[in-house]
Amino acid sequence: MSLIVQKYGGTSVGDVARIRNVASRVAACRTAGDAVVVVVSAMAGETNRLLGLAHELSPDADEREKDVLIATGEQVTVALLAIALNVAGCPALSFLGHQVRIATDSAFGKARIKSIDASRIGAALADGKVVVVAGFQGVDVKDNITTLGRGGSDTSAVALAAVLHADRCEIYTDVEGVFTSDPRLCPNARKLARISYDEMLELASLGTKVLQIRSVEFAKRYGVPLHVRSTFTETEGTWVVEEEASMEDILVSGVTYDRDEAKITLLRVPDQPGLAARVFGPIADANVSVDMIIQNASADGTTDLTFTVPQADFRRAHALVEAHARELGAAGVRTDTDVAKVSIVGLGMRSHAGVAAKMFRTLAEVGINIEMISTSEIKTSVVIAAKYVELAVRVLHDAFLGAGESS
Ligand code: ADP
Numbered sequence: 001m002s003l004i005v006q007k008y009g010g011t012s013v014g015d016v017a018r019i020r021n022v023a024s025r026v027a028a029c030r031t032a033g034d035a036v037v038v039v040v041s042a043m044a045g046e047t048n049r050l051l052g053l054a055h056e057l058s059p060d061a062d063e064r065e066k067d068v069l070i071a072t073g074e075q076v077t078v079a080l081l082a083i084a085l086n087v088a089g090c091p092a093l094s095f096l097g098h099q100v101r102i103a104t105d106s107a108f109g110k111a112r113i114k115s116i117d118a119s120r121i122g123a124a125l126a127d128g129k130v131v132v133v134a135g136f137q138g139v140d141v142k143d144n145i146t147t148l149g150r151g152g153s154d155t156s157a158v159a160l161a162a163v164l165h166a167d168r169c170e171i172y173t174d175v176e177g178v179f180t181s182d183p184r185l186c187p188n189a190r191k192l193a194r195i196s197y198d199e200m201l202e203l204a205s206l207g208t209k210v211l212q213i214r215s216v217e218f219a220k221r222y223g224v225p226l227h228v229r230s231t232f233t234e235t236e237g238t239w240v241v242e243e244e245a246s247m248e249d250i251l252v253s254g255v256t257y258d259r260d261e262a263k264i265t266l267l268r269v270p271d272q273p274g275l276a277a278r279v280f281g282p283i284a285d286a287n288v289s290v291d292m293i294i295q296n297a298s299a300d301g302t303t304d305l306t307f308t309v310p311q312a313d314f315r316r317a318h319a320l321v322e323a324h325a326r327e328l329g330a331a332g333v334r335t336d337t338d339v340a341k342v343s344i345v346g347l348g349m350r351s352h353a354g355v356a357a358k359m360f361r362t363l364a365e366v367g368i369n370i371e372m373i374s375t376s377e378i379k380t381s382v383v384i385a386a387k388y389v390e391l392a393v394r395v396l397h398d399a400f401l402g403a404g405e406s407s
């Protein structure tokens, strides 16, 4: 008998018929003799709907209360799935995050899991039950409800798989696996049979939303084999695994994009030691994570300092920069929220020169201007005008991964 953790995303539990479909998949697994812990997301669109309600009351709604609000989405689906399973003759028990002590820190809206008390889940499994756990939510030391950030149910599932020493964690979603690019944007994208944890980490951190980045971090740290696959077919999906020798041969594994970027430029600041510390200190103190930074010095001793932040943090970061601009001696502040980041990722980039150059050439050939560049061992990212994202992704995909048929 294996222990399997299965996670079903929002589309997979989007209505009652789909919840019934999930129940029959889980029941089939149970009938085959495996023990199953199921993690579910809120029904498709529900988290956004709830956030919209809060936004109507205030664009700066209290973070603690927003977590109380959006955690309700998953409360609905665990109950509905447990009901559907019981109806299907498969005894099931639902649990909310706090009931199985998914303990997190107190960073509302982006809390991190610290520990999970597996005893109640273990007892229910020993009793022959399917255990259905609410994804995305936890509880802090003061018993406040917390949520794990968008896409956080993936992380709930992998963390549970790690704690329970599950044989594998299956992420059921609305596509057949991890593709070479977003299949909804890039018609030539192909499903990958296997991808390394490190490449998946890069893809997730650069905008590929099929897995939340923290879920991949957990999977890597605890060696949880991860299988991303479709809720609607029986097709084998993508295995996210330890790096294998043959993976190095592939120059680029994926092309990804992130529209969640905003750019801020401090103009003509006196170029002195300590400048960056004075600009980025207050931003870090406000818990805003800065992504890319470029500084271009001019001959007259001043410099333009440009950086990007997530859209959600833009207002706060902009206000902080404006507040400090005068004392920093800047000539002004310029912002641009119509930007996006496009990246190529691949283990093979470690050992092959010229990949970045080919990327820049490919974009130049279609007239796309590159505003910022950042590279690391296995990725190259560029910031471009948001309106060119689709074109950039398609030409880069065709240049590095071919325009052939899906496999
Ligand atoms: P779920 O609700 O099941 O968690 P998500 O919407 O979070 O599903 O993630 C699945 C979506 O991720 C797909 O519908 C697809 O559009 C998007 N996606 C983006 N990049 C990729 C990629 N490289 N491979 C697969 N899916 C991707």
Ligand code: ASP
Pocket (backbone or CB within 6 Å): 009, 010, 041, 042, 047, 048, 073, 135, 136, 149, 150, 151, 152, 153, 154
């Ligand atoms: N419901 C949450 C969200 O929409 C968590 C998840 O789906 O993973 O982000």
Ligand code: MG
Pocket (backbone or CB within 6 Å): 009, 151, 154, 209, 210, 211, 212
């Ligand atoms: Mg998701």
